[in-house]
Amino acid sequence: MSDKQDQRPSNNLAEQVMARLSADIRGGRLAPGARLPTEQALTAELGVSRTVVREAVAALRADGLVVTRRGSGAYVADPAAGPFRIAASTDTTLDDILSVMELRRAVEVEAAALAAERASRRQVAAMRTAWRSIDAALKRGEGAVAEDFTFHRTIAEATGNDQFPRFLAYLGGHVIPRQSVRLSVDTPAERRAYLERIQHEHARIVSAISDGDVVEARRAMREHLTRSLERYRALAGGKNTHSGGSSHGRR
Amino acid sequence: MSDKQDQRPSNNLAEQVMARLSADIRGGRLAPGARLPTEQALTAELGVSRTVVREAVAALRADGLVVTRRGSGAYVADPAAGPFRIAASTDTTLDDILSVMELRRAVEVEAAALAAERASRRQVAAMRTAWRSIDAALKRGEGAVAEDFTFHRTIAEATGNDQFPRFLAYLGGHVIPRQSVRLSVDTPAERRAYLERIQHEHARIVSAISDGDVVEARRAMREHLTRSLERYRALAGGKNTHSGGSSHGRR
DNA sequence: TTTCTAAAGTTGTCTGACAACTTTTCTGAC
DNA sequence: GTCAGAAAAGTTGTCAGACAACTTTAGAAA
Structure with missing residues (x-):
């Protein structure tokens, strides 16, 4: 159905x-x-x-x-297994984007944990390089969406599991393009403060991964992506407590 | 690359x-x-x-x-966004399956957490019904793979986010079929003990979700799927500490 | 310059034919 | 009656040509 x-x-x-x-x-x-x-x-x-x-x-x-x-x-074909795809048609609603972001959070939080377990020194160095690229872009006054995506990709790659970067790349095509919308509603000052906080969160994630601290890596990544979600949810009008829509009183 | x-x-x-x-x-x-x-x-x-x-x-x-x-x-096409698909060709290795299982774990652990937050009474009841179906199948001496899959699906549906059941259904087609391999290597006694432990884990997951205990739901689901992963990893020969394959000494 | 018209270019659909391969049927020997 | 091999029928793969429907470009006329 x-x-x-x-x-x-x-x-x-x-x-x-x-x-x-x-x-x-x-x-x-x-x-x-x-x-x-x-x-x-x-x-x-x-x-x-x-x-x-x-x-x-x-x-x-x-x-x-x-x-x-x-x-x-x-x-x-045997398992009647067509490919996985997300609607991505013209009638994409904000709720649809929130749904995809929740899925992305699930994958990235675990990716951070696996990266903390498995990342090589070289992979950690790649994360730091990507982090500095974001910093440079911010200093140039840019939004740094491409650099941000690269940063998250380096973490996914550090899991040693190819499915993570592949899936993230797929989801990225459905979420990232709209981030420009998010950024455009703020004043330059608000925007700058927001982006700097993002960078601080990024730094904590890298630190945790570098230290091999699985629990902290998970927590830092979760906080990072949850804030992103909350921001979007606020845009949606705040009337939805989650993407499901229909209310259902329990408890 | x-x-x-x-x-x-x-x-x-x-x-x-x-x-x-x-x-x-x-x-x-x-x-x-x-x-x-x-x-x-x-x-x-x-x-x-x-x-x-x-x-x-x-x-x-x-x-x-x-x-x-x-x-x-x-x-x-504009975002050059082809569908997400997993190789699924004839040369699928055990490592490939482990990779997919890790991705599945990431999604399902979060699904359990979201379900604990959002599940309606009706959805919790559906989980319990699915749990009893597994029990009935086990008492008939069956493997209950289909019932197990249904159980996990009810949890994904309780997230209120359609992406979770959809993605799980997609992954299921690439992981579930091989579970028969896993079960066939044991003696009937071992197999029975294993399946009963699984059911016990299932019960703890449902309890946590029913109580709205997000942390415990996450922990129970993670433990459940991690054990499944470890079992598979043991099958792979134990020589791989993770699916990446190549070693990379850090620390 | 602007606007209308004609021409050329491109994809969508139809038809017919033959090649390559698989499945079924028939034939003949035992 | 049974089996092996050959012939026949059936099916997908590829080629060629034609026309319709539509878009873009080029040219003519105002």
Whole structure:
């Protein structure tokens, strides 16, 4: 339930066919391992040319939903495991961004802890270099969003687990671009104070990681990202205590 | 660096063309917003038919890497944000699974904390129901992997943040299937003892969430998943202290 | 300079054909 | 009756050509 698809008419026939087949697969009407109708059958059933059907199947194959075997047919992929993606359409609300930021916080807090356990001297040095880059950008009066992202990436890389930087990079594309909005609402003085506090938080994170202090690294990163979240939440109007929306009285 | 692609010859021309274009985009040779070569140009340059080129572009469009405008051309999508996916090819190593499990732990530990803050009475009841389903399955002598997954999903849903269950569902497809391996190496007695301990851990997690005890919920979930990780790590031969592989002496 | 029109360029769709490969069916020997 | 091999049918992969729908550019006219 609640898949939130882009359900526009899509003047593209191939996309319509793809949406149809994709729904059949995710809806369970086509079980994993089952064979799709032949291209000929689909052209007849849907009233489109084979070109369109083939492009639709190519798209499904790119999403990992089906595999094709020449001479045999197209089959639903085993774990029906399409890629993970975040809506990222035009109707992204502030609540959507908060949801993604919470997910990001979960990953980065743990990344800081793992980095404190595992970071090499060289990786810690990379963090300090990234920190100084932010400082330099701030002194130039810039927002330093790219430098900030690089800083967080160096921590993710220090986990020794490639999934962390990869996932962070993915999330970054969905959160970072809007940070300019956040910064633009303040006066220059407020903004400068804010950015300096951020840098101080960054420094504490690096210190903890450098010391191998897992607990403190986690705490510092959590505080850093939680403040970022709170700031966003305030922007949302303060009426939501969390991204869920609907209230539910417990206790 | 270190992208770890499936670089098999791939007897499918369209996939080769797609890989080529995909690399051009991710490698920055085609900047966001830039126009791709026309289909005609690609057919000439790559020596393939227009059918092949069109299928490749359709695949890229499905991945969100390009958008096409009829009569105008194909353009690199703005945030160049393809979907997040985990390798999941045939050559998945134990280290790969450990990497994913660490990412999962990061997300689920935070999910338990958020659930402790936000879960409604109904959602807590759903957790207890899922817990009893595991119990019933164990009494029937089953492995209860599906029930276990449902249990964890109820917690993710109780965060009120849709990203958590969605991401967990995605990761589940890459980790859960292999749990059968884990269970098959034990004697029935060992296995039973293990599963009962798991259930005890589950119960502590639910209690903490039900009490609204954020710290304890986090701790219980972390302990639960860390033990799972350690078990896997032992299987890997114990020679790796973490998934990174290469050693790097610090301190 | 501005505006309208025509032309060229580009993607979207259809049709037909053949190659490469897999699955099924048929045939013949035992 | 059973099995092995060959033939046939079925299916995806690739190529080629054509036209429709739409966009961009170039040119003509005011």
